[in-house]
Amino acid sequence: MSENPFKIIEPREEIPATVKKEVMGSVKSVVLLLRFVQLFIGDFTSVFIDKFKTNAPKNK
Amino acid sequence: MLNLKNKRNASDEELVKIIVKSNRHDDFGILYDRYSEKVYHKCISFVKDLDEAKDLTHDIFLKTFLNLSKFSHKAKFSTWLYSLTYNFCIDYMRKNNKIKKEPEEALRHIADDDDALLERELMQMKAERLTKVLDTISVKDKMVLLMKYQDDMPITEMMDALECNESAVKMRLKRAKAKAVNTYKTMYGDE
Numbered sequence: 001m002s003e004n005p006f007k008i009i010e011p012r013e014e015i016p017a018t019v020k021k022e023v024m025g026s027v028k029s030v031v032l033l034l035r036f037v038q039l040f041i042g043d044f045t046s047v048f049i050d051k052f053k054t055n056a057p058k059n060k
Numbered sequence: 061m062l063n064l065k066n067k068r069n070a071s072d073e074e075l076v077k078i079i080v081k082s083n084r085h086d087d088f089g090i091l092y093d094r095y096s097e098k099v100y101h102k103c104i105s106f107v108k109d110l111d112e113a114k115d116l117t118h119d120i121f122l123k124t125f126l127n128l129s130k131f132s133h134k135a136k137f138s139t140w141l142y143s144l145t146y147n148f149c150i151d152y153m154r155k156n157n158k159i160k161k162e163p164e165e166a167l168r169h170i171a172d173d174d175d176a177l178l179e180r181e182l183m184q185m186k187a188e189r190l191t192k193v194l195d196t197i198s199v200k201d202k203m204v205l206l207m208k209y210q211d212d213m214p215i216t217e218m219m220d221a222l223e224c225n226e227s228a229v230k231m232r233l234k235r236a237k238a239k240a241v242n243t244y245k246t247m248y249g250d251e
Contacts, residue, residue, distance in 0.1 A: 006190070015117065
């Protein structure tokens with residue numbers, strides 16, 4: 001049985017190390033952006049809940 | 061929480077759970093190290109240009125990170141990643157008009173007993189000729205053949221990757237093999 005030609009044609013080039021730096025940099029930026037957005041959403045929710053508590057009837 | 065050594069030994073699927081839970085980008089580096097070469101090679105085999113393949117690899121990993129929470133854990137992580145890679149490359153080629161129109165050809169009906177013969181003919185092709193054949197047939201047929209013969213994906217994983225049932229996968233595979241063999245014969249005769 002001859003060798004599977006699909007395995008022979010698979011490229012052998014090494015991926016440049018710079019790609020990892022770029023990928024991890026982009027991922028880091030995305031994570032920071034998500035955390036930043038969450039911070040605002042979190043604050044908005046907590047402000048909303050505080051407001052809700054303040055306006056709640058006092059006799060409950 | 062697992063330490064770095066344990067994380068390096070963790071399965072892909074365990075790592076995905078950890079990353080989704082913690083959103084820690086450095087853990088994603090472990091998955092990158094495991095699969096970047098494979099993804100880069102797949103991009104090269106589609107776009108044939110190292111710079112474009114580099115950019116595609118970057119975009120594929122970023123998309124993978126952003127979609128990790130959508131990974132359902134039904135299929136293996138590698139199957140999911142390769143499927144995303146193939147589809148990303150095909151979309152890129154379509155957007156950049158890099159997809160050649162496949163010549164219209166009436167495919168003869170392929171009987172069941174032809175399948176083994178087609179596979180044997182495929183396996184006997186010379187590597188450099190096979191490369192030319194794969195660049196001539198449609199990108200979707202090329203993808204199916206690479207999944208089966210380069211990635212060694214079993215039918216069950218191809219069902220997940222292609223989102224179709226077993227008989228549909230087998231039919232797509234059979235048609236792709238027939239197209240490759242017919243194209244080979246058109247290009248090189250019956251040598």
